[in-house]
Amino acid sequence: MKLYTFFRGSSPFRLRIALNLKGLAYESIPVHLGKNAHHRPEFGAINPQQLVPALVLDDGQVLTQSLAIMEYLEEKYPRPPLLPPDATGRARVRALALLVACEIHPLNNKRTLDYLRSGLRREEAQVMDWYRHWIADGLAKLEAMLAGTPGTAEFSHGDSPTMADCCMVPQVFNAQRYQCDTAPYPTVMRVFGECMRLDAFDRARPEKQPDAE
Amino acid sequence: MKLYTFFRGSSPFRLRIALNLKGLAYESIPVHLGKNAHHRPEFGAINPQQLVPALVLDDGQVLTQSLAIMEYLEEKYPRPPLLPPDATGRARVRALALLVACEIHPLNNKRTLDYLRSGLRREEAQVMDWYRHWIADGLAKLEAMLAGTPGTAEFSHGDSPTMADCCMVPQVFNAQRYQCDTAPYPTVMRVFGECMRLDAFDRARPEKQPDAE
Numbered sequence: 515m516k517l518y519t520f521f522r523g524s525s526p527f528r529l530r531i532a533l534n535l536k537g538l539a540y541e542s543i544p545v546h547l548g549k550n551a552h553h554r555p556e557f558g559a560i561n562p563q564q565l566v567p568a569l570v571l572d573d574g575q576v577l578t579q580s581l582a583i584m585e586y587l588e589e590k591y592p593r594p595p596l597l598p599p600d601a602t603g604r605a606r607v608r609a610l611a612l613l614v615a616c617e618i619h620p621l622n623n624k625r626t627l628d629y630l631r632s633g634l635r636r637e638e639a640q641v642m643d644w645y646r647h648w649i650a651d652g653l654a655k656l657e658a659m660l661a662g663t664p665g666t667a668e669f670s671h672g673d674s675p676t677m678a679d680c681c682m683v684p685q686v687f688n689a690q691r692y693q694c695d696t697a698p699y700p701t702v703m704r705v706f707g708e709c710m711r712l713d714a715f716d717r718a719r720p721e722k723q724p725d726a727e
Numbered sequence: 728m729k730l731y732t733f734f735r736g737s738s739p740f741r742l743r744i745a746l747n748l749k750g751l752a753y754e755s756i757p758v759h760l761g762k763n764a765h766h767r768p769e770f771g772a773i774n775p776q777q778l779v780p781a782l783v784l785d786d787g788q789v790l791t792q793s794l795a796i797m798e799y800l801e802e803k804y805p806r807p808p809l810l811p812p813d814a815t816g817r818a819r820v821r822a823l824a825l826l827v828a829c830e831i832h833p834l835n836n837k838r839t840l841d842y843l844r845s846g847l848r849r850e851e852a853q854v855m856d857w858y859r860h861w862i863a864d865g866l867a868k869l870e871a872m873l874a875g876t877p878g879t880a881e882f883s884h885g886d887s888p889t890m891a892d893c894c895m896v897p898q899v900f901n902a903q904r905y906q907c908d909t910a911p912y913p914t915v916m917r918v919f920g921e922c923m924r925l926d927a928f929d930r931a932r933p934e935k936q937p938d939a940e
Contacts, residue, residue: 602788
């Protein structure tokens, strides 16, 4: 399998964790978002959405959208599972993953921040206020979902990592990179700490990727 | 089942379509986003994310995030299916659904537009430019994924509606409500037309809901 990735991108980071947890080998193909490599026609031919990640299967089929790819991996390589066995548990894990993927990340990704700068002509201080506003809003929601809930244990759901953790960890990396205060989210940060003790999460870190700068 | 919904909200609209397609009866409980009813403590006790939809099962368990709830419904009530039988087909449908749910809707929902107005003090004309920018960006990506692709048929994937259509239709309603030009997306609009011929989609329309204004 070939993974079109970018070391700093949050969505490819999710998928690197999932691939590592499943013990699946893949070839990294870097797409430099900072240099707009995702807008080149060669990449558009692979993913018309011009977004990373994209996973190319050995038969040449291309999968896109990190959560859809994780579901595919879960179906094809069920061990170790990244979803719990019960339907309401799976619904909870997917909701936690989607809370990050739909309510936080889209507001803070590169193209959104770029449009605040160029389209709305906002100064950098306002762009950073925007960034931190949505991190605070989203991580508070995540903390409320995790804290004091029976499903939460060593990890976001139960005692082994799930898709929820694959999505949460890259988001916390982003929060730390932009000096957001994470003190109000003690459950999120405790689970983050548990995740980062695992080799599968550690090897997926941005600075350990071949394209890291 | 009880569905916490808002007639105009895009995410509860997705779920109303899915429930109708599955032939599942539910009780609608309106949460007036315009009056900030989702921020009241009573609703926060049901969904700590303070977002609609939330689906309360007959045993009292609460499910959140529209795509997670659709996956739950698919598992518990597999007929008629909203995902195709093959793993790469399912990955494609989920990617199409996530393209709407992650790349378009979060940038255009009420709380994002509210923050542009209050946090960034943008005038209404700039807020509408923002709205139309992300609709144009996202629907162009969706068109690129659908047009000329073998998986696309009568509907976004194959000849029966899927989760992809449940997500796309509410987004097109939003585009039309804000007078976005949909001419550049002929495949999206053709599939939209096919969907709206079905009773399950028509009954889920905002103006047909008990809380419609």
